[in-house]
Amino acid sequence: MTRSDFLAEIAVIRDVLDTAAQTLLSLSERGLDLAQAPFVDAAAIEATFLDVLQTCAFQDLVGQRLDRLAASATGRVETRADAHLLNGPAPQGLDQATADRLMQVE
Structure with missing residues (x-):
């Protein structure tokens, strides 16, 4: 990512934040x-x-x-630290048959 790409992204982020702040103020009023x-x-x-x-x-x-x-600046690919949450609250995850029974899917 080039310097101009970084600056463009920052400009978009600033615009999103400004728009959201103005909208939230208007809605609050x-x-x-x-x-x-x-x-x-x-x-x-x-x-x-x-x-x-x-x-x-x-x-x-x-x-x-x-x-x-951040990933571009450090040259790293994003990794998710919360991969343990992919199975939901079940500690070992559920197999499809168990999930189907819970959802009453036939």
Whole structure:
């Protein structure tokens, strides 16, 4: 990755963060306005909080980009330290037949 590639990625990350921050501020103001309204519109409040949750996806996007930058900077391929979680909560994992029985798949 070239220096200009790094700078371009940083610019994208900065843009994503700025956009997310502005959106979260706007949604917070909307939520406060809705909470102070004479009649509570529960559907509007719920919609606002759903928008907040969707906006928080920026964290994952930024994290992925930062991981890619770090891997490029160090010349290493990303490895996952949480490979032990691939089988879910089962310590040894489940075979397909057991999983099917749990999910009642025939």
